Amino acid sequence: MMSDQPAGETQTLVEAALRVLNTADPLEKAHLGDLFASQWLEGSAAIVRPYDPSVHLTVPDRPARLSNVQLVAPGHMPKLGKAGSLQSRQAIVHSLAHTESWAIDLSWDIIARFGKQEAMPKDFFTDFVKVAQDEGRHFTLLAARLEELGSYYGSLPVHDGLWDSAMATSNHLLARLAVEHCVHERTRCASHNSLTIPEWG
Template identity: 85%
Template sequence: MSGDESLVEAALRVLNTADPFEKARVGDSVAAQWLGGAITRAYDASVDLPVPDRPARLSNVKLVAPGLMPKLGKGGSLQSRQAIVHSLAHTESWAIDLSWDIIARFGKQEAMPSEFFTDFVKVAQDEGRHFTLLAARLEEMGSFYGALPAHDGLWASAAATSKDLTARLAVEHCVHEARGLDVLPTTISRFRKGGDDTTADLLESVVYPEEITHCAAGVKWFKYLCMRLVSDEEEDEVIKKFHAIVRTYFRGPLKPPFNEEARKAAGFGPRWYEPLAVKEQGTNPTQHEGA
């Protein structure tokens, strides 16, 4: 690393690191330097740096289409609990890339303020820690990251929103991340019922509360962009924009039940997501795994 490296240059180093464990380590180092003041510039205004269409990734994880993924189960067996933790670790590995990509791809392009960079550096650092902890837990459970197949649906959404920051924030942070908030309480309960308090505690005390702040960052900067375009934008209009973007970039309706308490803590209430939901007709909504 050069002494005058900008944050965007450092973000690109993370994106171009293929090994997920090293990616997390490099990302944590970059985050510490930005938050500690060692990296002082978000970007060089005179230089345009290419952002990779797809971050560097090792090929040790077998990828399948989302619809062909084996069922994770409900945590009643060790095999099911391993599958759930593997799925969560894979999601977090992509979340690292998503966080650094939003910094590198959109920060300069949209002339975002320093606070935007800081918010997503913190998100990236959290995601790296989540991945590292979940992968370590997976090994304690007798498995390892790469032992099971996974899908890259999160990056497919990122690719679809690569030209529009409002779309990226809406889909990745206000839909996918919020979906994680919806399912995590049930996942935690399943681990406790399965006798795995160690994993349940990790999810409940570390992952869950931090994911609320990640969703909040998405809501915050989505609102910021809408208000910057029209300074007197009413929330109703902001919500209408959100609905239009999600319907454009996200396939299908959102699936209840929703974690209203966590979503409210992240800064958005039912008016944001209920109009986009599955219309239930006399049946109880089903819980789905994964974000």
């Protein structure tokens, strides 16, 4: 597990978001995200402000992810079944956990990618910090449930259609908000389906 933020260290919220995005293990992402979210929401001196307007920070096109998770094309995903067997229940929970792992990244990415760029107010940052914290907790619970079912995150193939859709809106905040609140919510219940949205030029 990645160590917590050193005592006395300060950073902006965007810097904290980038630390989460650059962490590969989703449990570590969730842990760091929960820590940073709590610091921001509690007004801790560890996170001094949303961003430094004089500093340019590069947001990765793709967050760090575990290399041992098998990726397949959305159309090649195996059927999840209807939870009538242990294997089907494992597949459904694994699919939901994968969706939540991307939800963590989506929430921190919108903070890092658009917060400074669009000069968003503090409430924007606070809203998405709360979302990010919730998504991290959801992933942690689902990962624990997978272990109870005798499996683990990464045991089954996944697809990254959700992130591909998000990248199609990487230059448009309003379009990204539609992905965050509409496409993502849809995929909570159908994360195995292929999602296609138009390019935003």
